Amino acid sequence: MSAGSLELTLSIKCTNKAMQYFWLTLTILLIGLLFHLWKRPRNFPPGPWSVPVIGHFLQLDYRYPIPDFAKLAKRYGNIFRIYLGSTPIILTHGFEAVKEVLVNHGVEFSHRPKHPAFNIICNTKGIVMAPAGQHWKEQRRFSIMVMRNFGMGKKSMEARIQEEIEHLVRAFEVQEDTPFDPRELINRAVGNIICSVLFGHRFNYEDNSFGQLIHPINENFKLAFGMWGEIYNTLPFLRCLPLPFQKIFKNMKVIHAFLKKEIEEHRETWTPDEPRDYIDSYLDEIEKRKNGKSCFNEDSLLYCLTDLLVAATDTTTSALTWILLMMMTYPDIQAKCYREICSLQQNKTDGFCYQDRCKFPFIHAVLHEVLRLKEIVSLVPRSVTQEITIHGYTIPKDTRVMADLSSALQDESQWKYPHEFNPSNFLNVRGEFVKPEAFMSFGAGPRICLGENLARMELFLIFINLLKKFEFIWPECNTPPDLSPTFGTVNSPQSFKMQLRQREA
Numbered sequence: 260m261s262a263g264s265l266e267l268t269l270s271i272k273c274t275n276k277a278m279q280y281f282w283l284t285l286t287i288l289l290i291g292l293l294f295h296l297w298k299r300p301r302n303f304p305p306g307p308w309s310v311p312v313i314g315h316f317l318q319l320d321y322r323y324p325i326p327d328f329a330k331l332a333k334r335y336g337n338i339f340r341i342y343l344g345s346t347p348i349i350l351t352h353g354f355e356a357v358k359e360v361l362v363n364h365g366v367e368f369s370h371r372p373k374h375p376a377f378n379i380i381c382n383t384k385g386i387v388m389a390p391a392g393q394h395w396k397e398q399r400r401f402s403i404m405v406m407r408n409f410g411m412g413k414k415s416m417e418a419r420i421q422e423e424i425e426h427l428v429r430a431f432e433v434q435e436d437t438p439f440d441p442r443e444l445i446n447r448a449v450g451n452i453i454c455s456v457l458f459g460h461r462f463n464y465e466d467n468s469f470g471q472l473i474h475p476i477n478e479n480f481k482l483a484f485g486m487w488g489e490i491y492n493t494l495p496f497l498r499c500l501p502l503p504f505q506k507i508f509k510n511m512k513v514i515h516a517f518l519k520k521e522i523e524e525h526r527e528t529w530t531p532d533e534p535r536d537y538i539d540s541y542l543d544e545i546e547k548r549k550n551g552k553s554c555f556n557e558d559s560l561l562y563c564l565t566d567l568l569v570a571a572t573d574t575t576t577s578a579l580t581w582i583l584l585m586m587m588t589y590p591d592i593q594a595k596c597y598r599e600i601c602s603l604q605q606n607k608t609d610g611f612c613y614q615d616r617c618k619f620p621f622i623h624a625v626l627h628e629v630l631r632l633k634e635i636v637s638l639v640p641r642s643v644t645q646e647i648t649i650h651g652y653t654i655p656k657d658t659r660v661m662a663d664l665s666s667a668l669q670d671e672s673q674w675k676y677p678h679e680f681n682p683s684n685f686l687n688v689r690g691e692f693v694k695p696e697a698f699m700s701f702g703a704g705p706r707i708c709l710g711e712n713l714a715r716m717e718l719f720l721i722f723i724n725l726l727k728k729f730e731f732i733w734p735e736c737n738t739p740p741d742l743s744p745t746f747g748t749v750n751s752p753q754s755f756k757m758q759l760r761q762r763e764a
């Protein structure tokens with residue numbers, strides 16, 4: 260065979276191979292499309308076209324998809340669907356639709372979706388991702404009761420928080436005059452408050468063992484609910500690859516080893532019916548129920564501890580760091596908050612307590628306004644316990660739903676100044692504090708945040724005590740603060756540096 264005809268044969272072979280690959284890919288995509296269409300239930304909410312198999316992964320801006328959802332709601336209505344992989348997800352947009360799902364049909368929408376990435380962390384044996392049912396109800400009720408017994412909403416909790424504030428203020432004093440990132444210290448203070456309820460003790464800020472717990476928790480939170488978590492959930496064939504989501508498993512080993520050690524130490528020193536903290540109370544409950552069918556065991560204890568730590572730490576830390584950043588961005592509002600403290604301080608020789616919050620309508624409004632505008636949790640994941648018809652659409656059992664809290668928190672029909680930072684959103688004409696129904700930063704309905712009271716107490720006490728002592732100053736005169744969030748389950752500010760100036764006594 261001549262060199263020319265050999266070349267021709269090879270090129271025909273290559274072209275044939277390329278055509279084979281082309282047809283194979285096209286067939287897979289077509290099968291995917293058919294499967295995709297076939298899976299779409301009848302009378303399902305409308306939504307945009309998506310790429311078979313991968314869904315809307317490439318069409319959403321994963322850095323912050325909330326504006327994309329607002330655009331889709333304008334086009335398809337306040338209840339619409341998207342696909343992540345081949346999983347349909349219903350989004351509810353705006354106060355009315357979010358309330359319809361979380362409150363009016365709260366029971367039917369009280370399941371959590373099967374979320375494989377997050378289930379590695381929270382598992383269905385805890386509270387946060389447990390499906391609605393006896394186990395969830397009992398763990399939730401028990402946790403609320405124990406947190407109340409250990410002071411949630413009471414003076415004794417206030418004493419724990421005040422003690423932690425003293426440590427935080429001392430740590431802040433050391434940083435005076437030099438710009439520093441406050442997130443780490445706030446994270447430790449907030450972590451210590453929940454640890455004192457769960458384990459009965461706090462950790463020194465220098466203690467490395469606390470860092471070993473808190474860093475993997477924070478990292479897992481971001482991984483599981485970020486893009487990598489969604490890839491793990493919806494594209495199962497990628498799960499065995501060495502992609503960043505593998506870190507979630509490694510982190511869980513570290514977290515569980517830490518918590519198991521705490522449980523072990525409690526077991527050794529535990530006196531029945533004399534609980535010192537959450538772990539002791541849980542051990543009592545295991546003992547009480549050991550002869551019947553019970554969902555209280557050490558495995559569930561491990562997951563409840565993880566859930567409470569995860570749910571309490573990153574949320575409250577982010578809320579507090581947003582508050583500091585907003586105070587530096589709006590120094591006039593910071594000054595007005597300080598003046599409110601000074602006007603009340605004149606009549607008081609000792610410090611302020613949580614009960615005094617009604618005397619601080621402006622500060623109270625500012626704190627709520629930060630939670631509203633900076634939407635600490637944007638999307639609440641739910642799923643349906645039974646087939647339901649809503650707004651004329653049929654949503655089958657177990658469909659994934661995301662209630663877009665951000666859209667309620669900035670709904671133009673509900674707020675005086677929906678898109679700007681303005682504490683007047685929470686003040687009436689007489690300057691009194693009012694809370695509109697669309698304030699849903701802690702969710703709503705049967706699965707509303709169970710730490711809301713604790714979080715409110717922490718935000719109020721930590722903020723007024725820090726503000727009494729320090730002025731928060733934006734150190735980079737030439738560039739304004741970046742107020743865009745790092746999006747995840749919890750929206751945090753971009754890392755920033757803050758400068759403190761101690762106020763005169």
Ligand code: HEM
Nearest residue numbers: 387570571574575578635636701702703706708709710714
């Ligand atoms: C500023 C701080 C906080 C914010 C913005 C926040 C927000 C939320 C939101 C939006 C939910 C979802 C509610 C729903 O599905 O409707 C939630 C659930 C939850 N939160 Fe919080 N939270 C905060 C602090 C805390 C604290 C301090 C604790 C712990 C003591 C906590 C424990 C929980 C738990 C256990 C759940 C799951 C409830 C369930 O599924 O039954 N949170 N939180």
